Amino acid sequence: MSAKDLETLLGNPYDDANPVGYRAILDADEQREMSAEGEKLLDAWCLNAEFVPAAYGGRFTRADRLAGILRTLWRRDAALGSGYGFASFLASVNVWTASTADQRGSVADRLLANQRVAAAFHELDHGNDIAHTGCAASPAGSGWSLSGRKDVVANVRRAETLVVLARTGPDAGRRSHSQFLVARDAVPADRVRDLPRVGTSGMRGLQLGGIEFADCPIPADAVIGDPGQGMEIALRAYQVTRAVLPAMALGSLDTALRTALDFAAERRLYGATVSELPYVRAVIARAHADLLAVEAFSGVVVRGLHLVPESMAAYAAAAKYLTSRMALDAVEDLRSVLGASGYLRQGPYAIFQKVARDAAPATFVHISRTACLITLLPQLPRLARKSWLTGPPAAPELFDLGADLPSLDFDALVAAMARTDGLLGALVEIAELGDGALTARFAMRFRDELRVLRDECIALAPGDLTSGAGTAAFDLADRYTVLLAAASVLAVWRRGGPRYPDDLLPGVLDRLAARLRGPALLTAGEREQAEYALFAAAGLRHGEHQLFDPTAQATPGGGKDTP
Known part of the structure; x- marks a missing residue:
């Protein structure tokens, strides 16, 4: 399969x-x-x-x-x-x-x-701060007694099995929580109450609801791992799910881009098709550039689960944060191509409004972007001192998307903070090689940004490494994620061969550089040429019913003229 x-x-x-x-x-x-x-x-x-x-x-x-x-x-x-x-x-x-x-x-x-299995972790009173969960389990007889509620849980009413995070100790530390495997058919029905379904504006078909336990007895062997390991297990598991989510959510951007291309080719305005308008071409080109950047970054991070599990505490959170933001921004930009048609719930382009609505919750499903930055903050000073600009580059295999991988070893994932950063090591290596005039210009710019980021992260005060940090500290974490994405793009293109055409790379890097808010690296003519290449490539892939990513996989019904 x-x-x-x-x-x-x-x-x-x-x-x-x-x-x-x-x-x-x-x-x-x-x-x-x-x-x-x-x-x-x-x-x-x-x-x-x-x-x-x-x-x-x-x-x-x-x-x-x-x-x-x-x-x-x-x-x-x-x-x-x-x-x-x-x-x-x-x-x-x-x-x-x-x-x-x-x-x-x-x-x-x-x-x-x-x-189905549902993850009952979140509570509305505490949001993504699962360390302060109110749902609690206490020893009772030979097992446990579970009390409290969980909110906004996908499939909670339909799931036959739940993974429940509950407080099992009085303190706020990581050892005060445990996870429990709760089978619906193994607990008294009168001790469990399903709460009303929660309606949403995006992903409206998603079955979200809550559940409440009232002195619900669960057996001793329901504990996952050892008592008190609940947070540690979650932190390790989050590295997998945070890595996979950006790579899979890219599918929504593919559909939005495909629909915008359909509209631009079919709709006429001012005596020409919409696709002939320079602004529309630029929007489509930039969305394609963002899709390629997300594909490269998320692809590297997913491979990292297998090849550099010791770094995933940083990479997975960074990928979840930046790629969801980039995808949401790109979909909203594409809406400007469709205009009013981007809001219609009927007609040939109605799928776009659904994709746009669904894209928003995709940015915070599982865990919010802010929570990802909070995960990154305490890791930045350590990485700045110990790894950035001095550490070795990651092995080339990390960037060879689609190449063989060993089976994922869940035991290799650790809850500790990352100590090395081979992605940025690869960025420095590429900058020093200086391959290609345009590529070298971008690589050196990103390396210079890394030098500035390193100094600023080393200077962070202890109070800047917590959820109470100021906006300047969060901005540093944001910039770090952009540099990781730039490193991934540069290294993937360097390894990818003909699947990654050289004429697409400047436009992809230009979009990432713009997120660092520095001076433009491309002249107006160079940007126009770069965006033309991206627009033409997107149109060609769409016309040939292929995916926009470098796999160019054929898609049934890739265009509306497909029988």
């Missing part, structure tokens, strides 16, 4: 008779329901097997393969991708990260039987 297999199974999105085509997906969205036909299709394909490690009967060995499959699903419907797919993956990763063989076997059996 592969992403291409799933793409074929989903069929032509423009075929109104397709039960998982855009017409059917939009109808389900209007009813605020998940696509029932989509869920049937994924049941038959057993998408859940992609979340289960091969050792337990599933198909999960490589995070990049899983990301590609989920990206295919998100191109069709982010609500289906998040509700059917990512929600169960988010919960089950905690089990693969630290649990007994019996627990892993039980969750694997349930997932392979097309059941």
Whole structure:
């Protein structure tokens, strides 16, 4: 099974008779329901097997393969991708990260039987600050008694199994929380109450709700890992989910860009097609550049789970923060191409308004962008002192997207802060090589930015490394993520061969450099040439019914003229 297999199974999105085509997906969205036909299709394909490690009967060995499959699903419907797919993956990763063989076997059996697992972590009173959760478990007899509520949990009412984070100690430290594997059919029904479903403006079909426990007895062997390890397990598991989410959510930007190209080619304005307007060409080119940057950065980070797990505490949070922001900005820019048509809920371009609405919650699903920056802040001074400008570059294999990988070793992921930064080591190495006039200009600019960032991060006060930090400290973390993305793009292009054309690189780097708010590195003529190349490449891929990313994978119904 592969992403291409799933793409074929989903069929032509423009075929109104397709039960998982855009017409059917939009109808389900209007009813605020998940696509029932989509869920049937994924049941038959057993998408859940992609979340289960091969050792337990599933198909999960490589995070990049899983990301590609989920990206295919998100191109069709982010609500289906998040509700059917990512929600169960988010919960089950905690089990693969630290649990007994019996627990892993039980969750694997349930997932392979097309059941759902939900991650009951968040509470509205505490938001993303799960360290102050109010839901608590206390020893009772030979087991535990669970009390409290969880809010805004995907699939909580439909899930047969829950992974619940609860307080098991009085202090605020990491050792005061535990995770519990709670099977619905193993606890008294009168001790569990489902709370009303929560409506959303984006991903309207996503089943969000809450659950409340009242002195609910759970057995001693329900604890995942050891008591008190709940936060440590979550931090390790988050590295996987934060890395995979950006790579899969890129599918929504692909659909938005494809729809904008359709509109630009078909709509006439001022005596010409919209695609002939210079402004429209520039917007489409820049969105394509952002898609390629996100593809490179997220691809490197997903490979990092296998190759540099010791650095994932920084890389996964950085990727989740920057790529979600870039994708959301690009979709909003593309809305200006469609104008009023970008808001219509009916008609040939109606899928765009759904993609745009779904893109917003995708930026904070699982954990918010601010929480990602808070994760990065305390790591910056250490990396600045110990690694930046002096540490070795990451191994070339990290940047060879699609190349072989060892199976993901969940035990290699650590909750400790990253100590090395091979991505920025690669940036420095590329700047020193000076390959290509334009590429060297950008590489040296990014290296100079790193020097400034290093000095500013070393000077951070202790109070700037917490959630109470000022805006200047958060800005440093933001700039760090841009430099990681720039390093990824430069290194991926250097390794990628013909899949990564040289004429597309300046436009991609120009977009990243603009996020650092320094002087422009391209002249007006160079930028025009760079954007023309990006626009032409996007149009060519769309016309040939291929993905916009360098894989150029064929897509059924990639254009509306496909039968």
